Amino acid sequence: MNKRIPSDIKKSYLLWLVAIGAGVFEMAIAVAQTLSSGSEAGFGLMIQVGIRSLIFAALVYVIVKMQRGKRWARIALTVLLGGIGTVSLLVDPIQWLLEGNSLDTAFTGMTVFSSLFGISRFVHIAAVIAAIIFMYRPAANQYFNPIVSHS
Template identity: 45%
Template sequence: MTMLKPHAAPNPTEPPPAVQAAATLWLVAVGAGAFETVLAVTDLLSTGTASAGELLSGAGIRLVVFAAAVFLTLRLRQGRNWARWTLAVTLGVFGTLSLVIGPVQWLMEGHSITEAFAGADVMGLLFGGSRVLHVLAVLGAVALMFQPRANDFFRSTGRQLTSAGHGLRDRDGRA
């Protein structure tokens, strides 16, 4: 019978729980974004306020962003530090701003959250709930990606890639 060592070092190729949770949250964010897209397209189709070209281009852009987010998330789980930073800057900063700027502007115009709930229909409540989940998933993912064990994981996988002859250097520039 094999006994586990109480302080055995974690498997350096297996992402720590913080990175696994961050990856899951990125996928939750993608799912929420896809759900919001379906709701928005459904609303635009039912009201006839957008042309087919506008719908296709808007949905196409979102599809590219979702595919890129999934790709980056898979690379994140492999310990690719560039994927972590790309997710943090592009979706963590700019993506979050794009999600919250409309509601913040609406509140700054003198509207209230109570007013938003009072005038909301089922589609509005579904969209709002999904948007809250989306933002929380992104913020949680970004926070988890930079936890100490996550930092250690990205440092160690960077060194492994370098020593495996991939020509990459760790963050200190060491081969």
């Protein structure tokens, strides 16, 4: 029996896609910044972009499976993007603060690249947190009930 996709799952699905989009945007900013700095990135940069693109594609696959009610996908998104991914997004800012920098100085010397990156990172983290919340609301929990079949 197929069951209608709850609106919380639809919201979670869209928020996960926003998070992936933000990740792609952040990658594009990093590439643009590297290329504009005149550094010789070359082949290594292409490899990094290729690997990240494959990861983003795999994550979109998992997001689609979550929307279709696959419990393993919900768990994978929670652990991979909600846990490991969020920690990886927060490591650099936390490390920067631990090095003795303050939030007051965070805005000094901002460039267009760092401003766009910061805004994207905020959107990225907010989308992940909201996606997880929607993915575990009561209607969503019922949707992932193993008794219900999804196509």
